[in-house]
Amino acid sequence: MTPNVIKCPTKTVCKTKHRRCTFNNSVALSNRRCPTNRICDSLCKSIIDNHRFKGPSWKNTDATQWCTIAWSITKCYIPPDGYENVNTARDTDFNGIVNIIINCIKFQKYLKEDLSESANICTKVRDKNKTLKYSPTMRIADDEKGNFIITLVGILNDSVNVNNPSKFTETSQKLLKLKTDVFEVSATKR
Structure with missing residues (x-):
């Protein structure tokens, strides 16, 4: 899951309540190991490395879908608000698409x-x-x-x-x- 692969504290994602992060400290995180030979951690690092400002929109994405739905990775490059339930390029507005191009350094070659x-x-x-x-x-x-x-x-x-x-x-x-x-x-x- 996404909380398993991002470090705490992460700006705009982590929310503390009684000095504990409610995003990264849930019961579901008791098993913090990636089931696919740590590929999730590698993908997370790649997402950060390819983000122009090193600040992916983690709340837009679901790491459990990274290996099966490419758009779940793409959503890391869209602004954090208003795109959580947008699941395809066709469903994404102009602002979202242009921000993907700006934020993901791989688009520079185009x-x-x-x-x-x-x-x-x-x-x-x-x-x-x-x-x-x-x-x-x-x-x-x-x-x-x-x-x-x-x-x-x-x-x-x-x-x-x-x-x-x-x-x-x-x-x-x-x-x-x-x-x-x-x-x-x-x-x-x-």
Whole structure:
């Protein structure tokens, strides 16, 4: 289980009550050995080593699923709040996906821009998305919309080592049409 493989205290996970950690000191932890030759400990170390900020979201994940459901490992790179019950990429919102790209250093090979810089193409698109997401009216001015779309196109154009570059080109063209109001958006289209 996850409490078996992370060290106590772990920021944002451990909760103390009467000087005892309620996350790491449960009855279920009496057997702290990994049943698969300590592979859980190796996976835990790898998750930490591949996290850009060395602070995985442990409360999102379930270590018992690490060897069978890859998304359980991926969830370690998503922000800690709001994603505990998200079990696939399809169920994950834009903010979650872009944070995976930012937080997991393995994604650097897919982008030219240095993701270790605090202001990079992914943080720009994430911040623009947050501005729209938290707008009380869910509306943005035309120039803001244009800037947001250009930033999205920028992330597509910055991509390297992709399996389907024609899909990236097609998506960029659709975004540019959306910028000029030539492309229609429908709630039923995918």
